[in-house]
Amino acid sequence: MRTGEPLPGVGDVLAALATGMWHWDTATGLVTVDAEAARLLGLPAEQTTLTEAQARARLHPVDWNEITGVVRLAVTEGTLAEVRVRIMDERGRIIRTVRSRSKPSYDPVRRAFELIGTLQEVAEPSPGTPAGRSAVTGDWRRSREAFLLDAGRALAEARSTEEVLRVAATLSMPGFSPDGLAVFGVEGDQLTIIGHHGQRPGTEAPFSHMPLETNYPATEVVRTGRAVYLSSPEEYKERYPATWPLVERFGRHSWAYLPLTAGGRTMGAWLAAFAYPVAFTPDERSVLTTVARMLAQALSRAGTAESERELTDGLQRSMLPTLGPEIPGMSLSARYVPTGGGLQVGGDWYDMIPLPNGRFALVIGDVQGHDVRAAGLMGQLRIALRAYASEGHRPDAVLSRASRFFCGLTHTDDPADLRFATCLYIEVDPVTGVLETARAGHLDPVIRMADGTVLIRATAGGLPLGVDPDSDYPTTRLALEPGETMMICTDGLVETGGHDLETGWMRLRKTLEDHDGDLEELADALVRAVHGPSSHYTTGPLSDRREDDIAVLLLGRHGEEPCGRGAPGAVRPTVRRTMLTVAQVEPERIAEGRQQLRELLHDWPSAEQVDSAVLLVSEMLTNVLVHTDTDALLVAEVTGFPGERRIRVEVTDAGDDLPHKRTPGELASSGRGLLLIELLADTWGVAPRGVGKSIWFDLHEPDDAEGREARADGVEGRRARYVSDGSGAA
Incomplete structure (x- = not known):
């Protein structure tokens, strides 16, 4: 017999005896009942x-808990499983037993139970009577344990x-079971009345704010600590x-009145x-007493947690700043999500500071730790940064002074109690959009560019x-x-959920690329990407489980009027730009330049052109560091409409x-820079700059298969000339 198939004809015989049949297969999660069993179940x-x-x-x-326990015991002992079950109607009332x-x-193969059984109504004595209690004596203790x-x-x-x-x-x-609580x-x-169930709303009024001297069971319980x-x-x-x-009308x-005692009070x-x-x-008194103790402990924990949340909210409101007045041409949005542990306070913070020169500063940081001391140090550091910035110091001077101040705050003879803080300070010119970090x-x-391209801006x-x-x-x-929009954040936004900096960043990158709403919507989307659907945070919803503090600050510069090829709704030309300085003492930043160029060309249709551009950038930057004693400035820009864009790298x-072309031998380790540029670039050049010089090259986006083939033929032709004239090896 399979679940869902007609039950055997013996069911007709059993139905005449008011006995129903049922079949339950836990593998399929289905229960089949015949007509009599359905009637007994109230169907x-x-x-x-x-x-x-x-x-x-x-x-x-x-009773459901009782059934699962009895079934396992019957399988173990190889016996029948027998249990009394109370049937409930849609309103939760017991209609029969x-x-x-x-x-x-x-x-064991399917790892599932299969049961075939019968249901038969039994006469149940009135609840609370000796007969009623004796009728369930066999099930009482097991049911009590399961219930507790x-x-x-x-x-x-x-x-x-x-x-x-x-x-x-x-x-x-x-x-x-009581029907009123x-x-x-x-x-x-x-x-006072904290809550009630089983009475109509408003009927609790006579019992609320009742003096403790009143001759009422609940007041006596509170006064004496003994149950009634x-x-x-x-x-x-x-x-x-x-x-x-007051009670008669119910x-x-x-009635059972029991004390709610926690911590001896x-x-x-x-x-x-x-x-x-x-x-x-x-x-019965034992069950009621145990429930009262558990209820008191739960209420005590909940009250403590609610007091801590109120304290936390007040502390956060006093420490976190407002974002100040509206900035012409720019928008700001911020979120702070505290950790889920303790008082839910920590060392992450953000700030916006008006400066004397008409600019403003954005600050974000993280004091080590997730405790009250971290929150206190954060508050002092934030005030110090505000003071130094308001005096008109440059960003480097602000952080230098803040570091000396923080060293004085955290100086201790105990190495285990040493604290440090990370910080990013950005001075913003709202007119030009220049950021000094x-x-x-x-x-x-x-940085999220206007077309959705997202870059990490490497800074010293x-x-x-x-x-x-x-x-x-x-x-x-x-x-x-x-x-464009700038995002600055603390590591809690990146590393929450078991991610490291790399995988966590990829998760946020997708959110930044896909979101095209305003900054408030983007801030909410970033938090949801980390925590999922949420329910509460300082300026919006927050999930209940949080591994680390999160602070995130978004700055958007308003875009220009839509432009295209004359018609409303025309495709907007792409404009992307990235800049990077590579100092003589920082050759490792050449790798950052290669990475930024790949990110800038994330949607370029020709992977070969991307590889060529990355190779040429690496060659050009290396030549500056090797053949001069100066720093190199990399500027890469993508312009044009989709399908006919151009990447210029300078x-x-x-x-x-x-620089000049040379003819290196086969075993030479250098001298091929310009030859590679001539071979791989569509156009290139060298330009004096008054003081210094620049070398640049262009690559043009192939717009179709024919164009890509023609361009490939051109590259192959240059490569053939490069090999045939003896200037390089194949």
Whole structure:
């Protein structure tokens, strides 16, 4: 028999005896029931196939846990699995109790259980009576253990008072489930209602702000720290006549008031009210007491967490700046996401500082650590940077002074307590878009160009602040073109989620390339790329699990009016540009130049041309460092409409000697630079610059297969001449 197939004819015989049949295969997750079993489950009396979730929804939650435990035990012992099950309707009310008998088997190949069994309704004595309790004695202890485990797990995972109350409202205790719950707190000398379930809204008003001297069970529990059990309305009326009229209208028959005690202090009371008489046996009192203790601990944890969040929010609001007034021609956006541990504060920060010359400075940094000390050091460092910047110092001087200041703050005889801070300081000219940067061990800025091309702008840098009070911080000048956006961030944005700097950057790069909205939308997209759908952060949503602080700052320069070939909506010509200075003492930056050129040509259709351009750039920069004693300036620019673009690469130096072609021998290790340029470039040249010179070359984008073939023929022709005239080897 397979799940979904008609059940055997014996089902007709069993139906006459009011017994239903069912078949459950955990591999498929389907439960097939005949007409009688469907009726017992509260469904239309016809054979049907249910999913496990649909079947589970018809059963009492505690009974479902009992079934899974009994099935495993029956497989182990090779016996029948028998259990009583309470059937629930759509409103969560118990409509009947049935007895399930089944013969389970386990398939090790499929790693699944298969059960064929019967359902039969059984007469259930009234809940809370001795007969009712004795009828479930065999299942009671196992059900209680399963219930307490589930309740403890759910309450331990609740993170707020609201979540704790939601869990408490869904608790269904084995054998005697209350239909009314309330949690009382204390404010001063008054009882308050924290939350309730099972009563209509507004009916709690008489019990809210009730003086603790009132003759009411909950106030007595708070005053004495001892539970109060009331098994009948008569007992309630006799012991608490003053408040009985307030309770009588709810129509309950038994009440249990238990203290909520945490840390040796009674913080409130918990009410469980029953619509039927309950004798409150020792077993039942034990369950209620255990639940009350777990509930008190959960409320205490939630209250502490909420207080910490309020403290954190206040601390963040006091430390994080506003982005200041609107800047003509530019837009700013920022996000700060604290770490998920402790007080959720750390050492990441950002700032925007108005400068005396009409410019402004952007600062982002990260003080080592994720604790209150890191947050305190961050606040002091941010104030110092503001002071130095406001005095009109250049970016390198601002960081040099900040490093000396931070060394004084963090000086200690204990090496384990030494702290340092990374920082990126950028002075922005909003008129020209010029950015003057100084970097102290921080990540380089990232530029998103108008067409979506994304580049990491390599900048000169020094040691992190606080490492050496005499550190120097060289300045690098960049330009933010119209339509471009700069992103600066801390490493938490890159490395969260188990990524390193390389893989984390690739994740963010895709977000930057794909996003074409405003800066606020881009900032949200960057955070979502790291954390996924989120729920709260300083200026927007934030995910609940955070590995490191995140600070990100976006600066956009407004683009020019759309331009094209005369018609509205015409294709906009590409304009991309990158600049890089390679100093004599930094030959390793030649590799950065090659990487930036590849990123600039990320969508170039000819991979061979890209390889040629990278080879020529490497040759030109190396020649400057080898044959002169000056630095090299690399400027690469892509212009033109898609399909007919041009890449021009220019390397400038301050040397006086102009390059010239030579004829190196086969074994020569140099002298082929200009020959390579002539061979691989479409056009090239050397130009004096008054002081120094520049050498440049152009490559033109092939617009179709025929053009690419013709261009390849031209390259091959030059290569053939290069070989035939004896100037090089094939």
